[in-house]
Structures are given as C-alpha cells and as structure tokens.
Amino acid sequence: MGTRGASSAEHFLRAGYAVIFFHREESLKPFSRKFVNLFADIEVIDGKAICTAPGITEAVTEQHKYKDDLCMVPFVTIDDYLHLLEKLCALLANHGRLALLYLAAAVSDFYISQDKMPTHKIQSSDGDLNLSLSVVPKKLGSVISSLVPEAFTISFKLETDESILIKKARGALEKYGHELVIGNVLQMRKRKVVFVELAAAEPIELSDNEVNAGVEIETRIVEELVKKHSVFIENH
Amino acid sequence: MGTRGASSAEHFLRAGYAVIFFHREESLKPFSRKFVNLFADIEVIDGKAICTAPGITEAVTEQHKYKDDLCMVPFVTIDDYLHLLEKLCALLANHGRLALLYLAAAVSDFYISQDKMPTHKIQSSDGDLNLSLSVVPKKLGSVISSLVPEAFTISFKLETDESILIKKARGALEKYGHELVIGNVLQMRKRKVVFVELAAAEPIELSDNEVNAGVEIETRIVEELVKKHSVFIENH
Structure with missing residues (x-):
C-alpha cells in the first residue's frame, strides 16, 4: 500500500500542483468524514440504493471537483509513515x-x-x-x-x-x-x-x-x- | 448509550421472540459489515445520491426484513458490557x-x-x-x-x-x-x-x-x- 501510495503521489507531484494527504488507513478523511455510517441512510427505492444522508450529494460533488488535485496516501505503521514522509520530501525539495x-x-x-x-496470544491466566x-x-x-x-x-x-x-x-x-x-x-x-x-x-x-x-x-x-x-x- | 440500549432490549424481549445483539460501538455489524466505506461508492445522478456498491440493495433489503427481530445493543467499556449482560440475563431467566x-x-x-x-497526556520526553x-x-x-x-x-x-x-x-x-x-x-x-x-x-x-x-x-x-x-x- 505504502509503495503504491508513494508512486501515485510522485505522479501527482510531477503532474503539477497537488495536495498530498497522508492518512492512517482508518482515519476520517476529507469530504467523507461526516459520513461514517452510511449503510443506515440507504433506502432501496425502485430497485436502486438511494443514500438519504443530509449533505451527501454536496459532499460527493465537492470531492469529485478536487479529485485531480488531492492525492490520498494511506499508511498503517509508523515505519510506513516515516518512509513515505522521506520519499515525498525528497520529491518536494526542488519546490x-x-x-x-x-x-x-x-x-x-x-x-x-x-x-x-x-x-502467540498473551494468556490472561x-x-x-x-x-x-x-x-x-x-x-x-x-x-x-x-x-x-x-x-x-x-x-x-x-x-x-x-x-x-x-x-x-x-x-x-x-x-x-x-x-x-x-x-x-x-x-x-x-x-x-x-x-x-x-x-x-x-x-x-x-x-x-x-x-x-x-x-x-x-x-x-x-x-x-x-x-x-x-x-x-x-x-x- | 448502555441504559438506552438495555431499555430497548427489554422492550424487544417483552414483545416476544428476539435476537439481542451486543456489539462494540465500532464493530462490524450484521448486514452492513461488508460495506464499511460506502462514501467511495456513491455517485450523484440527477441530483440523487445513488450507491453503486455491489450487493448493497440485497443487504439493505435483508436488514429491513429482520428489523423487528434484531435488537442492536452497543457497548463501549468492559463495565458497560458486563452491566448489560447481567441486565439481559435477568430478563432471559424465565425463558x-x-x-x-x-x-x-x-x-x-x-x-x-x-x-x-x-x-494528563503521557509525555514522550x-x-x-x-x-x-x-x-x-x-x-x-x-x-x-x-x-x-x-x-x-x-x-x-x-x-x-x-x-x-x-x-x-x-x-x-x-x-x-x-x-x-x-x-x-x-x-x-x-x-x-x-x-x-x-x-x-x-x-x-x-x-x-x-x-x-x-x-x-x-x-x-x-x-x-x-x-x-x-x-x-x-x-x-
């Protein structure tokens, strides 16, 4: 994941202006962060799954607008994070x-x-x-x-x-x-x-x-x- | 949350047959557990937010079918859990x-x-x-x-x-x-x-x-x- 993220970030950086957003894999993210439990807001109407969460159309539209500017790079461990930070900083240096x-x-x-x-699992006994x-x-x-x-x-x-x-x-x-x-x-x-x-x-x-x-x-x-x-x- | 959950469970139990499902607030849940990141699967079409995740209409329909039988009771701490377990067991006893x-x-x-x-926060220094x-x-x-x-x-x-x-x-x-x-x-x-x-x-x-x-x-x-x-x- 880390490596794929970094190549993708590299691509974005070389392509021009970009926001590169490192985030823990499970963290709340821009645009979607207010919509953590969407399953509860889905209704099936005429065979289609319609999401009725207030603000959802605006948030999805907004995210779509920035999709070519915002590069999401997930990390899991502290090692992943430091490795990615180093790699990205090397690419950022000439800016x-x-x-x-x-x-x-x-x-x-x-x-x-x-x-x-x-x-092995630690035994409580x-x-x-x-x-x-x-x-x-x-x-x-x-x-x-x-x-x-x-x-x-x-x-x-x-x-x-x-x-x-x-x-x-x-x-x-x-x-x-x-x-x-x-x-x-x-x-x-x-x-x-x-x-x-x-x-x-x-x-x-x-x-x-x-x-x-x-x-x-x-x-x-x-x-x-x-x-x-x-x-x-x-x-x- | 715990108390409200327990009253709701009590209501279900008194109303007749029920599955009472204790779960950590953040755990994966029945029906929705395969749909953890639905925001990425939402498209705005004609001003409506349509969810395009494979299997979503079936899962929502299935959950709806069981909504009067399944009582979800969330807990956060180990104390909440044990308290709820005791309360529910007391209600279950005469079954x-x-x-x-x-x-x-x-x-x-x-x-x-x-x-x-x-x-206070533990200082790494x-x-x-x-x-x-x-x-x-x-x-x-x-x-x-x-x-x-x-x-x-x-x-x-x-x-x-x-x-x-x-x-x-x-x-x-x-x-x-x-x-x-x-x-x-x-x-x-x-x-x-x-x-x-x-x-x-x-x-x-x-x-x-x-x-x-x-x-x-x-x-x-x-x-x-x-x-x-x-x-x-x-x-x-």
Whole structure:
C-alpha cells in the first residue's frame, strides 16, 4: 500500500500542483468524514440504493471537483509513515519555499518494536501484564533539515495540560527548526488553537456564534496559513 | 448509550421472540459489515445520491426484513458490557432452556482501571513507558450460574497456538459450567472452528470449494447450533 501510495503521489507531484494527504488507513478523511455510517441512510427505492444522508450529494460533488488535485496516501505503521514522509520530501525539495508541509498526523509517541512482539496470544491466566513501550525515534528534524530545509513546515502539538502547551511547542520549534507549531488542548481543540512561533503566540478562536453556525476551526487555520505562507514566500 | 440500549432490549424481549445483539460501538455489524466505506461508492445522478456498491440493495433489503427481530445493543467499556449482560440475563431467566446465549464478543483480557489513569497526556520526553495492565475480572461464570443456569450458553476461545486450544476451551467449560466453547485459531478462523464439549471436540471446516464459492463459516456454525439447541431443549 505504502509503495503504491508513494508512486501515485510522485505522479501527482510531477503532474503539477497537488495536495498530498497522508492518512492512517482508518482515519476520517476529507469530504467523507461526516459520513461514517452510511449503510443506515440507504433506502432501496425502485430497485436502486438511494443514500438519504443530509449533505451527501454536496459532499460527493465537492470531492469529485478536487479529485485531480488531492492525492490520498494511506499508511498503517509508523515505519510506513516515516518512509513515505522521506520519499515525498525528497520529491518536494526542488519546490523550495513553495512547498508547504502540514504535519497534522498524530504519529504515535510510543511503540513496541517488532523483535519484542510475542509470537502467540498473551494468556490472561498468567496474571497481570507489564508492557514496556519504547519512545518512537524523532526523525522529523532530520527529514526537514536534510530534505526540505526551505519548505514552510507546520507541526502540531496536542496537550491536555494547557499550562505546558506553549513551552512544549517552542521546544519543538527549537529542536526541529521549522516555522510554526499549531498548539491545541484536547478539550478545546474544536474551537481554539494557538499558532506558536519562536517570538509570538497567536490564538485562533471561534466565537459562540461561529460554533453554533457550524463554522469549523480548520477553515480558519487554513486561511491563516495561506496568508503566512504568502508572506514567507515574498520575504525571500 | 448502555441504559438506552438495555431499555430497548427489554422492550424487544417483552414483545416476544428476539435476537439481542451486543456489539462494540465500532464493530462490524450484521448486514452492513461488508460495506464499511460506502462514501467511495456513491455517485450523484440527477441530483440523487445513488450507491453503486455491489450487493448493497440485497443487504439493505435483508436488514429491513429482520428489523423487528434484531435488537442492536452497543457497548463501549468492559463495565458497560458486563452491566448489560447481567441486565439481559435477568430478563432471559424465565425463558429457561429456550434462551440461547452466544457470547462471541471479544471482551478484553486486560485493562487499566479508572483510578490508575493519568490525568494528563503521557509525555514522550520522559522516556520509555511501562504500562501495568490488570486482568479483567472473570464474571461470566457467576452471571451464567446465578442468572441463566438453564440457558444454552456458548462462548468462544481464540488462540494463536493450536496446541493449547482444546485444553483452554475445556478449562472454560469446567470453570463456567456452560454447554459449548467454539474454539478457533487466529490464522484459520475463517475456514475452521472446533465445537468443544467436555466429552467431545468436533471440527467444523469449509472445503476449498466452499471457500472459493464465498460460503462463510458463520452459516455452518449457526446451522449446527440450531440443531444442538433443539436437542438440548428436547432432552429436558
């Protein structure tokens, strides 16, 4: 899957402008994410299966409109993800500052390496279980600095404790040398984020009216990023 | 969700014959389980969203046919599951040997109890992670023997190591005092299972021709169980 995804992404990149969207195989995806249980909304009328979910015709039409611009690349394991990221960054390199990396995938913090996996099912009759998980190697920094040092790179930092968010976000900026961390707090993530740079922290927040009207914070994030990326390109 | 599910199940039970189907909220479900990504199969034709997935009209029609017999009860946590099981068993009790419990839900073997949960996100900067998981209390035996001692009760035992399967299955029969364990081996589970009783172990296996023709082993399992349940009722 990974390899096929990467060739497809390569094709898209060579063909011109494209959004390449890495996603966990089972994650919610653009356009379809509000339609996770469509089977319940299908009625058979005159022998045809008609989907009656509100908004479905608009979502399918919208997806169709962008099908030549959006390349979906699925991954399963952390190794797949890092391999794909490296491959795509190599292809993006000659786009210089025009390239934008939006690293929103929540890559696991911990994992159990293949050589520590048991061969057989763990028996509950053996009593309580102690699991040792290793920290996932932080390869982001080397990928960015060696492959796409000129790109506009955005990563995410999610915390549950708001008091450490800005500090952790700045720590990532210092470690990886990229442009921006979008910080969010689990409980508030659908209505508030903070754009963290080394010298500034700018909150983006929806008003009650916007929340009630169904405005999504992602729309606001993307608008802001388009502006910031334009400034970033011009400043060079 | 749990409480609403239980009231609905209670209504179905009082209304007469019913299949009550406990399932994890996110599990594949009867009828819809082959249609997990329907969004990709929807085309907008003349302003209508038409689903073109092969077999969809048949599956929706089939589900509709059974909608008054099948009660779906979702659960999320192991506590929800055990609570629902207890509540439903209490309602089933006066059906005596006519009741059949088919305990196919893969309930977790291990868990982290609420009081051991961290308040905040675990930081990967603190290094490797050691997790201590407790064995889930085995309440099955007490539920069966105290609430539905007369019911025909079937549980499942999945192993990856075939050599311990029969022994583990008999261990469960001795511990819980129920009628049958359906044993399966992970790698072979779609074509072979073993019906394990204290005095017998009877394999149910699909032939190559059946596998190629798309026969599913669940069909065979249900046919066998209907026969065994009839004998069980008559023998009383």
